[in-house]
Amino acid sequence: MTTKTVSFEDVLYEVQSKRNFTSNTKSSKIQLLRGVSGVFRHGQLSVIMGPSGAGKSSLLNALSGYRTEGVNGTILINRKTSCYIQQEDHHHTLITVYEMMMMACRLKLKHSSIENGFDDYRARIDEILAGLNLTHRKESTSKTLSGGERKRLSIALELVTNPQIMFLDEPTSGLDEVTASACIRLLRDLAHKDRTIICTIHQPSAAMFDLFDNIYLLAQGQCVYSGSPKVLIPFLLSRNYTCPKYNNPADYIIELCDLEPDSVIPQFSECFSNGKQQCLPVNTITNDTAISQFQMKQSINSLQLDTSRPKESTLIQKMKLLTKFFKSEYALSSLQQFSVLFQMMTTKILRNRIVLWIQFLHHLGCGLCIGLIFFNVANDGTRMFDHLKFCMGCVFFSVYTQIMVPILSYPQELRIVKKECFNRWYGLTPYYLALTFSRMPLQILFNMIFTCCVYFLSGLPLEPERFLMFSLVSVIVSFVAEGLGLAIGATFNVTNGCAIGPALMAPFLGLAIYGFDFAADVPMLMYAAMKFSFIRGGVVSLVLTVFGFNRPKLDCKEIYCHFDDPKVLLRYLRIENVSLFKEVSILVGLMFLFRVLFYLSLRKRFYK
Numbered sequence: 001m002t003t004k005t006v007s008f009e010d011v012l013y014e015v016q017s018k019r020n021f022t023s024n025t026k027s028s029k030i031q032l033l034r035g036v037s038g039v040f041r042h043g044q045l046s047v048i049m050g051p052s053g054a055g056k057s058s059l060l061n062a063l064s065g066y067r068t069e070g071v072n073g074t075i076l077i078n079r080k081t082s083c084y085i086q087q088e089d090h091h092h093t094l095i096t097v098y099e100m101m102m103m104a105c106r107l108k109l110k111h112s113s114i115e116n117g118f119d120d121y122r123a124r125i126d127e128i129l130a131g132l133n134l135t136h137r138k139e140s141t142s143k144t145l146s147g148g149e150r151k152r153l154s155i156a157l158e159l160v161t162n163p164q165i166m167f168l169d170e171p172t173s174g175l176d177e178v179t180a181s182a183c184i185r186l187l188r189d190l191a192h193k194d195r196t197i198i199c200t201i202h203q204p205s206a207a208m209f210d211l212f213d214n215i216y217l218l219a220q221g222q223c224v225y226s227g228s229p230k231v232l233i234p235f236l237l238s239r240n241y242t243c244p245k246y247n248n249p250a251d252y253i254i255e256l257c258d259l260e261p262d263s264v265i266p267q268f269s270e271c272f273s274n275g276k277q278q279c280l281p282v283n284t285i286t287n288d289t290a291i292s293q294f295q296m297k298q299s300i301n302s303l304q305l306d307t308s309r310p311k312e313s314t315l316i317q318k319m320k321l322l323t324k325f326f327k328s329e330y331a332l333s334s335l336q337q338f339s340v341l342f343q344m345m346t347t348k349i350l351r352n353r354i355v356l357w358i359q360f361l362h363h364l365g366c367g368l369c370i371g372l373i374f375f376n377v378a379n380d381g382t383r384m385f386d387h388l389k390f391c392m393g394c395v396f397f398s399v400y401t402q403i404m405v406p407i408l409s410y411p412q413e414l415r416i417v418k419k420e421c422f423n424r425w426y427g428l429t430p431y432y433l434a435l436t437f438s439r440m441p442l443q444i445l446f447n448m449i450f451t452c453c454v455y456f457l458s459g460l461p462l463e464p465e466r467f468l469m470f471s472l473v474s475v476i477v478s479f480v481a482e483g484l485g486l487a488i489g490a491t492f493n494v495t496n497g498c499a500i501g502p503a504l505m506a507p508f509l510g511l512a513i514y515g516f517d518f519a520a521d522v523p524m525l526m527y528a529a530m531k532f533s534f535i536r537g538g539v540v541s542l543v544l545t546v547f548g549f550n551r552p553k554l555d556c557k558e559i560y561c562h563f564d565d566p567k568v569l570l571r572y573l574r575i576e577n578v579s580l581f582k583e584v585s586i587l588v589g590l591m592f593l594f595r596v597l598f599y600l601s602l603r604k605r606f607y608k
C-alpha cells in the first residue's frame with residue numbers, strides 16, 4: 001500500500017452526549033461511526049456521501065486527524081503530506097489573493113529550496129492561480145470573491161506545497177449546479193495528477209455522480225456502499241432494488257436508506273463487511289458506461305494493515321517520539337514563522353484604516369473629555385474626591401476600551417488560525433508571539449495620546465518621572481485588560497463572550513472601589529480578592545503616582561484644606577504604606593497570567 005493511499009479498519013468514533021439538566025437525562029456515549037473500514041486510493045477522487053447526520057464529516061474528521069478524541073481503530077495515512085479544507089472558507093479579509101498566496105509560500109516552503117527568493121514563489125503562485133482560473137482575481141481581497149472563487153482560493157492555498165492527500169468537507173455547499181460541477185471536475189483533474197482526494201457531499205447531482213472514481217456511502221455511521229459509481233445500479237439490482245430509469249442513483253440509494261433503514265442498512269452494511277469489501281466493475285479498464293457486471297473485492301484485510309505496520313520495540317517507539325519532539329513538522333524555524341506572521345499581522349493592522357481612525361478618535365475624544373471634566377483640578381486641595389474619580393475614570397477607560405474588542409473580533413480570527421495551524425502553516429507559539437507583539441506599538445501609541453490629553457489638561461505637575469509612571473500604569477492596565485479579553489475571545493464564541501466579559505468585569509469593578517477608607521480592617525479573603533482586581537490595582541497605582549514621588553502640597557483657596565497635603569489623602573485612603581512597585585508588579589503578574597490563560601485556551605482548542 002503506497003503512502004498516498006488512505007486506509008482504515010474498524011474505525012469507531014464515539015462522543016459523550018451532554019447531560020440535559022432540564023429533562024434530567026444522564027450523559028451517554030453516542031456512536032457516530034460504527035466500526036467502518038475502507039480504502040481511498042491515490043489517483044482517484046473519492047466521495048463520502050450519505051443522508052444528513054450519516055457521519056460523513058465525522059469520518060472525514062477522523063481520517064484527517066482533525067478530531068482524535070473518541071476515535072478508535074486503525075487509520076493508515078501519511079498526515080505530513082495531507083491537508084484539510086473545511087466547509088466554510090475562512091480567509092484573511094484585508095490582504096489580497098496574491099498576498100495570501102505569497103504568505104502561504106513563505107510559511108510553507110523551505111527557504112533553502114527556493115534559490116531565487118520571491119521570484120520562484122511568484123512563478124509557482126502564477127501557475128497555481130492560472131490552473132484554478134483565479135489569475136484575474138489575484139489583486140482582489142477575499143471579501144469580494146464569489147463562493148466558488150473562495151473555494152478555489154482555499155484549494156490554491158493548500159496546493160502551494162503540492163499535498164498528496166486532500167480532504168475537503170462539502171466543497172460544493174452553497175454553490176450553484178454549474179459551479180459545483182466545475183469544482184468537482186477540478187478536484188478530479190487534481191486527483192488524476194497522482195493525488196488522493198477525499199471529499200464529503202451530502203447528495204451529489206446526477207451530473208456530478210459520474211465524475212467520481214469511488215464512492216463511499218454512509219448511513220447511521222455504517223458503510224452501505226463502497227466502490228465504483230458505475231456499478232451502483234447493478235449492485236442494487238442484485239439486491240432486488242430497481243433504480244427508476246431517470247432517477248439519480250445517489251438519490252435512490254439515499255432514499256432507500258431513509259425509507260427502509262431497518263432492513264436496508266444492516267443488509268447492505270453486511271454485504272460490504274462495513275467497508276472491507278468493495279464493489280468494482282468486472283473489467284476495470286472499460287470505458288463503457290453501461291456496465292452490468294460487478295465483483296465484490298476485498299478492499300482491506302487485517303493482514304494488509306498489520307504488515308504495513310512493522311512491529312517495533314518499545315525502545316524504538318520511545319526514541320521515535322523523542323526525535324519527533326525535536327524535529328519540527330514545519331517548513332520554517334519558529335523565528336522565521338514569527339517574522340512572516342508579524343509582517344502579515346502588521347500589514348493587516350495598518351490596512352484596517354476605519355478601525356485605526358475609530359481608535360484614534362476614541363482615544364483622543366475620551367482623553368479630551370476626561371481632561372476637560374477634570375480641567376486644572378489636579379492642584380486643587382479642596383477637591384479630594386475629584387482626584388480619586390479622575391484616577392478611576394482613566395483606569396475604567398483603558399479597561400473597557402481593551403477588553404471588548406478582542407471578545408468581539410477574536411472568535412472570527414480563530415477560525416482562520418485553526419485552519420492554518422492544522423494544515424501545518426505555522427506553530428501556535430510563533431503565532432501567539434506575533435499576535436502579542438504586533439498589537440503592542442499601536443496600543444502604546446493610542447494610550448499615549450489619551451494619557452497626554454488627561455495628564456496635561458488636568459494640570460498634573462510637569463515632571464517627566466511622574467508622567468512616565470502615569471503612562472506606564474495606563475499601558476500596563478490596558479495590556480492586562482486586552483489579555484483578559486483575548487482569553488475570553490479564545491474560549492467562548494461572540495454571544496457567550498459578550499455575556500461573560502461584562503459579567504466578569506462587574507466583581508473587578510466592585511472591588512476597585514471597595515474599602516478605600518477602611519482598607520486596614522478588610523478581612524484576609526477579601527483582601528486577596530481585591531489584589532486580584534486589576535482595576536483596583538490600576539486605580540491604586542495611579543493614585544500613588546499622582547500623589548507619591550514627594551508631591552508638594554496642593555493649592556488651598558480656602559482657610560483650611562484638610563487634603564492639601566498628599567500624604568493626608570493617601571493616609572485617608574489607607575494606602576500610604578502601599579508600595580507602588582509592588583502594585584505594578586502585581587499588575588504585571590496578572591498581565592502574564594491572563595496571557596498564559598489565553599495561550600492555554602488556544603492550545604486546548606487546537607489540539608483537542
Ligand SMILES: Nc1ncnc2c1ncn2[C@@H]1O[C@H](COP(=O)(O)OP(=O)(O)OP(=O)(O)O)[C@@H](O)[C@H]1O
Nearest residue numbers: 015017030032051052053054055056057058059202
Ligand atoms: N459532538 C457531538 N455530540 C453529539 N452528537 C454529535 C456530535 N458531532 C456530531 N454529532 C451527531 O452525529 C451525527 C453525524 O454527524 P456528522 O456531522 O458526521 O454528519 P454528516 O453526515 O456530516 O451530516 P450533514 O450532511 O448534515 O453535515 C449527527 O447526527 C450529529 O448530530
